[in-house]
Amino acid sequence: MKLHALAIAAHPDDAELGCGGTLLRIASEGRLTGILDLTHGEMGTRGTAESRAAEAAEAARILNLAVRANAGLPDGGILNLPEQRLKVIQYIRQYQPNLVLCNAPYDRHPDHGNAAILVREACFLSGLRKVETFDGEGNPQEPWRPAHLYNYIQDHWFTPSFVVDITSWHEEKLAAVRAFGTQFYNPALKDQPETYISKPTFLQHIEARARELGHMVGVTFGEGFISDRPLLMNL
Numbered sequence: 001m002k003l004h005a006l007a008i009a010a011h012p013d014d015a016e017l018g019c020g021g022t023l024l025r026i027a028s029e030g031r032l033t034g035i036l037d038l039t040h041g042e043m044g045t046r047g048t049a050e051s052r053a054a055e056a057a058e059a060a061r062i063l064n065l066a067v068r069a070n071a072g073l074p075d076g077g078i079l080n081l082p083e084q085r086l087k088v089i090q091y092i093r094q095y096q097p098n099l100v101l102c103n104a105p106y107d108r109h110p111d112h113g114n115a116a117i118l119v120r121e122a123c124f125l126s127g128l129r130k131v132e133t134f135d136g137e138g139n140p141q142e143p144w145r146p147a148h149l150y151n152y153i154q155d156h157w158f159t160p161s162f163v164v165d166i167t168s169w170h171e172e173k174l175a176a177v178r179a180f181g182t183q184f185y186n187p188a189l190k191d192q193p194e195t196y197i198s199k200p201t202f203l204q205h206i207e208a209r210a211r212e213l214g215h216m217v218g219v220t221f222g223e224g225f226i227s228d229r230p231l232l233m234n235l
């Protein structure tokens with residue numbers, strides 16, 4: 001299946017938080033979107049790999065994703081290693097996205113910055129014919145290099161290279177985030193240990209961030225992205 005946009009995320013919920021509104025916006029235009037979670041989030045303090053898989057499936061439904069896959073890399077152990085790169089390249093060649101959105105270049109969780117490095121190198125190497133990979137049936141895959149690669153903003157603040165207006169999709173984005181019921185504020189789970197992201201102020205921060213990014217470009221809610229090269233403007 002060929003996708004227009006593939007969001008690649010170290011952990012299930014990273015993509016929802018960082019670019020969920022943008023994925024909804026692209027899908028609303030009839031273009032196919034997907035998420036590749038690199039790990040199952042099995043090292044998370046709350047919930048289990050199984051509960052997060054069920055939550056990820058519900059969030060995928062809310063986001064109208066055409067596909068959601070999991071690379072099965074070790075949570076807390078994402079590194080730019082040849083075997084991890086080849087796994088990511090297999091998915092890039094399988095879905096042939098025009099646009100890849102991936103984790104922030106540097107962040108509170110070390111997996112995020114490491115995933116950004118891993119995905120950037122995988123996107124480049126995926127375009128090289130002599131890097132050999134095979135699909136699930138053992139057939140050699142064709143090279144594919146995404147035309148666009150941008151990082152979404154996560155915990156640490158970055159000045160965005162551009163902002164996407166997600167005003168019409170902000171509520172659905174929050175619904176997709178709340179689908180991860182074990183991870184974020186949930187009064188029904190008072191007996192579970194509190195984490196950095198399970199406090200009620202975390203979701204308030206997500207809304208504040210979207211308002212700030214929207215304000216920068218004159219809309220109500222936005223998501224910001226970082227580009228490592230100048231963007232072409234047709235004025």
Ligand SMILES: [Zn+2]
Binds near residue numbers: 011014112
């Ligand atoms: Zn994460």
